[in-house]
Amino acid sequence: MRRDGDRDGIPSAPAAEDGRPGPFLFDREVRVEELERGFGTASSVIRYREANPEVAGGEEDVVVVAGRKLGEAVGGEGRVRVIPSTHLLLMRRT
Secondary structure (H helix, E strand, O other): OOOOOOEEEEEEOOOOOOOOOOOOOOOOOEEEHHHHHOOOOHHHHHHHHHHOOOOOOOOOOOHHHHHHHHHHHOOOEEEEEOOOOOOOOOOOOO
């Protein structure tokens, strides 16, 4: 069963052109630097930086490299649209 909705079962975003439900939360445009700050707080990134202190925070830091590549992919504009969404997968073990 699939259920799409975020507040009281009502989607907050309009449906897509092809009829699929819209994203759970409205999308917004953010700077790549904002994404880098957010990704830098992820536990996996923190563990990586602890294990690799020689690159942490420098030009070869995993988040800095990803941010640079993302900036290049969006044409150097430095802004990208993000659409947050959450998925819950429930599986039964047999």
